[in-house]
Amino acid sequence: MLSGATDMEMPDQIAYPHRESRIAARRFYANFTIPAVLILNLNMKQHIHPEGALVLFSGGQDSTTCLAWALSRYQHVETIGFDYGQRHAIELTVRPTLLEKIRHFSPDWNARLGADHMIDLSLISQLSATAMTENIAIEMQANGLPNTFVPGRNLMFMMVAATLAYRRGLTVLVGGMCETDFSGYPDCRDDSMKALQIALNLGMASRLKIETPLMWIDKAQTWELAGQLGEQALIDLIREHTHTCYLGERGALHDWGYGCGTCPACALRARGYQQYLSGQTPATA
Numbered sequence: 001m002l003s004g005a006t007d008m009e010m011p012d013q014i015a016y017p018h019r020e021s022r023i024a025a026r027r028f029y030a031n032f033t034i035p036a037v038l039i040l041n042l043n044m045k046q047h048i049h050p051e052g053a054l055v056l057f058s059g060g061q062d063s064t065t066c067l068a069w070a071l072s073r074y075q076h077v078e079t080i081g082f083d084y085g086q087r088h089a090i091e092l093t094v095r096p097t098l099l100e101k102i103r104h105f106s107p108d109w110n111a112r113l114g115a116d117h118m119i120d121l122s123l124i125s126q127l128s129a130t131a132m133t134e135n136i137a138i139e140m141q142a143n144g145l146p147n148t149f150v151p152g153r154n155l156m157f158m159m160v161a162a163t164l165a166y167r168r169g170l171t172v173l174v175g176g177m178c179e180t181d182f183s184g185y186p187d188c189r190d191d192s193m194k195a196l197q198i199a200l201n202l203g204m205a206s207r208l209k210i211e212t213p214l215m216w217i218d219k220a221q222t223w224e225l226a227g228q229l230g231e232q233a234l235i236d237l238i239r240e241h242t243h244t245c246y247l248g249e250r251g252a253l254h255d256w257g258y259g260c261g262t263c264p265a266c267a268l269r270a271r272g273y274q275q276y277l278s279g280q281t282p283a284t285a
């Protein structure tokens with residue numbers, strides 16, 4: 001990675017007037033790290049809702065993008081993470097640094113970002129044996145689901161988050177569930193989340209809302225969304241400080257971030273980043 005990019009003359013494309021220019025700018029800036037302070041924060045234009053939000057934040061690309069999304073929309077945002085006996089707890093170790101980076105990304109985000117809550121859900125590893133919690137190879141099962149699927153995990157996460165949100169007076173739950181290029185996990189489906197929202201509100205006499213900003217976009221569009229929320233500085237932050245790899249590999253920094261490069265999570269992230277750079281995402285401008 002090169003430094004000193006800020007000494008260079010900025011190309012005209014920085015204003016992103018056309019999609020082609022934006023793609024050219026992406027390729028240009030993909031090689032540099034730009035201090036966040038130099039980036040015009042587009043979030044200033046976003047209407048800020050008075051509700052408080054709780055973001056399911058694991059330390060991965062998706063949940064970090066969700067956190068940025070929530071910080072650009074809600075007056076007060078808290079985060080919740082779960083320790084459920086993950087095989088590789090590296091995503092838990094990147095969380096504090098990542099949160100600090102997000103906190104200092106802009107004064108607005110710093111003001112809105114509240115407490116982080118770490119919850120012990122080790123009972124999940126007592127209930128199920130999967131490639132996420134046991135040292136077994138990742139493979140497809142007879143029921144068509146990969147053995148990285150932890151049955152009930154996202155449902156349990158949302159239920160626990162709802163319980164905490166109720167106590168904290170937060171009314172929006174934000175999760176990175178995605179139905180577009182997911183691994184077929186049934187608890188990532190939009191219908192699952194909508195049904196859960198109804199069940200939670202009936203069971204707690206509450207008016208919680210579950211928001212899933214990534215539900216209908218693919219990985220390339222998730223990078224695109226990060227660029228819209230925080231320009232190249234946020235993309236760089238996500239590349240360098242989030243963790244996605246199923247195998248816990250964090251040795252070499254690829255252009256799309258750290259990881260083994262071959263597990264399903266790395267492959268999805270890397271392919272999405274290349275598609276994003278090459279402008280294969282639907283035009284949003």
Ligand code: ZN
Binds near residue numbers: 245260261265267
């Ligand atoms: Zn990997």
